Amino acid sequence: MKALVYTGERAMRYRDEPDPDTGAGEVLLRIEAAGICGSDMHAWHGHDPRRVPPLILGHELVGTIEAGADAGTRVTVNPLITCGVCDYCVQGRQNLCSRRGMIGMTRPGAFAQRMSIPRSSLIDIPQDMGLRQAALTEPAATALHALNLCQRALARPLGEARVRVIGAGAVGLLAALLARASGCAQVSLAETNALRRAAAEGCGLRAVDPRAEPEAEEGRFELVIDAVGSRHTREAALRAVRPGGVFMHVGLQDWASEIDMRKLTLAEITLLGTYTYTTADLRATVRALHAGVFGDLAWVEERGLEEGAKAFEDLDQGRTPAAKILLRP
Ligand SMILES: [Zn+2]
Ligand SMILES: [Zn+2]
Known part of the structure; x- marks a missing residue:
C-alpha cells in the first residue's frame, strides 16, 4: 500500500x-x-x-x-x-x-x-x-469534552458566559462553534494569523488580533479556553478571565511556565486541564456533527x-x- x-x-x-x-x-x-x-x-x-x-x-x-x-x-x-x-x-x-x-x-x-x-x-x-x-469527529470530540468540563466548573450555565478562545486552529475553532451552538451569544477568538482570523469570521465568529487588542478586553470573560498552550497564551488567558471565571487549558505547545498564583487565588479562578475524549464523547460528537451543530x-x-x-x-x-x-x- x-x-x-x-x-x-x-x-x-x-x-x-x-x-x-x-x-x-x-x-x-x-x-x-x-x-x-x-x-x-x-x-x-x-x-x-x-x-x-x-x-x-x-x-x-x-x-x-x-x-x-x-x-x-x-x-x-x-x-x-x-x-x-x-x-x-x-x-x-x-x-x-x-x-x-x-x-x-x-x-x-x-x-x-x-x-x-x-x-x-x-x-x-x-x-x-x-x-x-x-x-x-476526533478534534470535535476534544472540544466537546473540554466544554463539558467547563460547564461543570462554571457558576452559571455555559450559554450565559462570555467566551474567549485563544487560537483559531481546529480545536479552538470547533470549541468556539460548539460554544455558540450551546447558546453563548458572545464568543470571540484571539488569533495572530490573519488568514485564520478571516476563516473564523467566515464562520460568523468574531476574531481579534491579540497584539492589537485594547486592555479593556482584560478580565472580561467568564470562560477562557487556551487552545494553544504556550507561556504567552497562558499569561493572556489569565489576564482575560474574569474573577470567579474558568480558565480551560486545552493546547499544549510547551509546558514550562509560571502561573500568576496570586490572581488565581484572589480572583478565585478555576484552572482546568483536559485531555482528549471518552468513547461517550466521540459518540455524542458524531451525532452533533451529523446534525450540523458545527456548521458546514x-x-x-x-x-x-x-x-x-x-x-x-x-x-x-x-x-x-x-x-x-x-x-x-
Ligand atoms: Zn488530533
Ligand atoms: Zn484502562
Missing part, C-alpha cells in the same frame, strides 16, 4: 509500505480521509519523544471496513487504544487509562491506504455522513495523500487559512 511516512525531523516520504497485519480482534480499514492534527505537526517538528520515526502518523479518520461480515461499513474510530479493565476504563474515562496506546503513535496511523485497529475502537457513524463531518465545515481543506509533505509545510508556514487539512489516499 501507499503511505505517508514520517522519517525524521521535518521529513515526510510518500512511499510503498507493507499492508498492515491484523491481529486477533482487529479489523482492517480502508482510509477515506485522515486529518492532520497539531500533535502530528509537533511530531514532524521532532518535538514528540512518543512518536518515533519511521512512523505512519494520523489519528483523525473516516474509513471503510475492508473484510468480514460488516465489510463496506463506514466508521470512525477512537484512536486511543485502552485496556478496558482498569478503574478509569470501567468508569468510561478511557482517556485516563494508564495503559493506553494510540494509533499514529504507539502503532501505525491513518496517513495510508489501509490501517488495522481493534474492533472495540470502532465508532459507528450514519452511513450518509459527510466525509468532512466524519473525519472531524467549509473551512476544512482536502488534499491528496501524495501531497501530504507539502501540507505539513504549508501548515507550518501559516500559508493556508485551513485550520484542518484532510489527506485522501
